[in-house]
Amino acid sequence: MKYDYDLLVIGAGSGGVRAARIAAGYGQKVAICEADQVGGTCVIRGCVPKKLLVYAAQYKKMFSTAKAYGWNIQSQFDWSSLISNKDQEIDRLNGIYLNLLDNAGVELLQGFGAFVDPHTVAVDGDHHTARHILIATGGIPAVPNIPGRDQVITSNEALNLAKLPETITINGGGYIAVEFAGIFNALGVEVNLVYRGQQLLRGFDDEVAAFAQQAFTEAGIRVITNTEIDAVEKTARGLICHAGETGIESDVVLFATGRQANTAGLNLQAAGVDCQANGQVLVNHDQASSTPHIYAVGDVCNNDNLTPVAIKEGHLLVNRLFNDGKEYPEYDFIPTTVFSQPEIGTCGLTEAEARSNHAHIECFTSTFRAMKYAMSDVHEKTFMKLVVNQQTDQVLGIHVVGADAGEMIQGFAVALKQGLSKTQLNKTIGIHPTSAEELVTM
Ligand SMILES: Cc1cc2nc3c(=O)[nH]c(=O)nc-3n(C[C@H](O)[C@H](O)[C@H](O)COP(=O)(O)OP(=O)(O)OC[C@H]3O[C@@H](n4cnc5c(N)ncnc54)[C@H](O)[C@@H]3O)c2cc1C
Numbered sequence: 108m109k110y111d112y113d114l115l116v117i118g119a120g121s122g123g124v125r126a127a128r129i130a131a132g133y134g135q136k137v138a139i140c141e142a143d144q145v146g147g148t149c150v151i152r153g154c155v156p157k158k159l160l161v162y163a164a165q166y167k168k169m170f171s172t173a174k175a176y177g178w179n180i181q182s183q184f185d186w187s188s189l190i191s192n193k194d195q196e197i198d199r200l201n202g203i204y205l206n207l208l209d210n211a212g213v214e215l216l217q218g219f220g221a222f223v224d225p226h227t228v229a230v231d232g233d234h235h236t237a238r239h240i241l242i243a244t245g246g247i248p249a250v251p252n253i254p255g256r257d258q259v260i261t262s263n264e265a266l267n268l269a270k271l272p273e274t275i276t277i278n279g280g281g282y283i284a285v286e287f288a289g290i291f292n293a294l295g296v297e298v299n300l301v302y303r304g305q306q307l308l309r310g311f312d313d314e315v316a317a318f319a320q321q322a323f324t325e326a327g328i329r330v331i332t333n334t335e336i337d338a339v340e341k342t343a344r345g346l347i348c349h350a351g352e353t354g355i356e357s358d359v360v361l362f363a364t365g366r367q368a369n370t371a372g373l374n375l376q377a378a379g380v381d382c383q384a385n386g387q388v389l390v391n392h393d394q395a396s397s398t399p400h401i402y403a404v405g406d407v408c409n410n411d412n413l414t415p416v417a418i419k420e421g422h423l424l425v426n427r428l429f430n431d432g433k434e435y436p437e438y439d440f441i442p443t444t445v446f447s448q449p450e451i452g453t454c455g456l457t458e459a460e461a462r463s464n465h466a467h468i469e470c471f472t473s474t475f476r477a478m479k480y481a482m483s484d485v486h487e488k489t490f491m492k493l494v495v496n497q498q499t500d501q502v503l504g505i506h507v508v509g510a511d512a513g514e515m516i517q518g519f520a521v522a523l524k525q526g527l528s529k530t531q532l533n534k535t536i537g538i539h540p541t542s543a544e545e546l547v548t549m
């Protein structure tokens with residue numbers, strides 16, 4: 108049968124754009140459909156705008172340190188300038204993504220895609236057929252169904268607030284909650300960070316999470332644990348979050364309570380694509396769904412929901428489909444950074460994970476004040492931790508909380524992925540004076 112396209116991608120985010128342009132580069136006829144702005148979560152309402160706000164927030168510490176270095180700075184922060192500059196930058200990046208697709212010869216079908224049958228996708232009503240179809244529709248914020256749900260914002264809106272609130276309550280204890288808590292706190296907003304558990308950042312190394320939580324508190328964030336918000340109510344002065352007997356008042360309430368696969372309205376049943384109750388598309392080792400010529404990559408599979416993972420999955424999939432590729436994504440030693448204040452960079456196993464898989468684990472830790480803060484009023488400390496298999500000497504995990512942790516961990520991740528041993532780490536000469544040198548001397 109003749110199809111309109113060799114590959115039709117639904118969703119022009121991180122995974123979809125990469126897959127589409129690489130497939131087109133292999134001479135395939137490719138279309139990509141996008142309901143919103145090309146670029147997806149990462150570029151339009153995720154990693155990139157968030158990181159720009161993180162940079163803005165970091166100036167607070169820089170200004171606090173400046174005096175010790177002889178700089179006398181009068182600083183004044185203007186939220187609307189930041190947001191308008193951020194919007195311009197996002198528009199610029201959106202333009203780059205549009206050009207990337209255009210230059211690669213990918214046809215952009217602007218509109219919402221939904222399956223009609225296993226080889227046909229309707230984009231705002233127009234039918235398009237394809238030999239292979241890739242679902243790359245990402246995720247959306249998940250907000251629990253509580254009274255007053257319509258009063259709360261998510262990360263989507265937090266990046267575009269018309270004005271900086273005086274107070275904000277953030278619900279959640281994961282990446283987005285602590286990143287936005289750090290941003291708003293540094294920009295002078297009174298922040299309540301409410302978490303239903305005992306310790307923020309579940310899934311991270313326990314010592315790392317505890318150290319970070321302490322640092323957030325010392326930086327001025329009001330961390331409220333063991334508290335579950337069960338209703339949000341509008342009052343004359345703003346909003347009140349009810350948590351049992353407790354009431355927490357603020358101007359704005361941000362829920363960062365996780366994300367869910369974005370498959371509503373895709374009409375997956377018409378294509379025979381199985382998904383879980385939460386919408387997550389089920390894929391096998393080949394990224395193939397229950398309908399073998401329909402694939403899925405990125406957050407819609409709810410695996411490791413990170414941009415570089417979505418890109419790798421999309422790229423390798425089309426290599427295998429159209430260029431005789433043999434490589435598959437590897438999910439061990441994926442480095443990640445929480446862009447909180449301080450930052451948390453991590454790669455490999457936590458101590459608890461290592462202990463549950465290996466009989467003899469040794470951990471090395473170090474806590475110190477980074478040199479750049481030594482002369483200043485900034486008392487933030489850096490924490491580093493190595494998790495080592497005593498029997499094989501292999502370093503199983505590296506964790507850093509502190510300035511530039513993300514930049515540090517990327518390089519170490521390369522070595523970890525190659526099976527770095529503690530002896531090799533210690534044989535490496537450090538760079539002095541840096542914080543990173545501590546990792547080769549522990
Ligand atoms: C606030 C925030 C900060 C983040 N920060 C980081 C970070 O610092 N580092 C990191 O690695 N990851 C970060 N992430 C996660 C990262 O953004 C995602 O893992 C990544 O974007 C997933 O890419 P994707 O291709 O799977 O989907 P997406 O990038 O979400 O793209 C999906 C696209 O599909 C479109 N779409 C959906 N349904 C349809 C349809 N039916 N028809 C047409 N189009 C459709 C959507 O509009 C969207 O453009 C962050 C996420 C958020 C929310």
Ligand SMILES: NC(=O)c1ccc[n+]([C@@H]2O[C@H](COP(=O)([O-])OP(=O)(O)OC[C@H]3O[C@@H](n4cnc5c(N)ncnc54)[C@H](O)[C@@H]3O)[C@@H](O)[C@H]2O)c1
Pocket residue numbers: 251278279280281282283284286303308309335336363364365366411412413443444445446
């Ligand atoms: N820097 C980065 O790389 C980065 C930044 C942001 C997001 N992300 C990706 O996006 C994903 C989503 O981020 P996220 O912070 O929304 O999710 P998350 O899974 O990291 O955290 C969700 C938090 O909400 C809490 N929660 C869930 N349901 C709740 C409920 N009903 N009531 C109260 N609390 C509830 C959880 O306990 C958890 O603390 C991340 O897991 C990550 O993969 C990455």
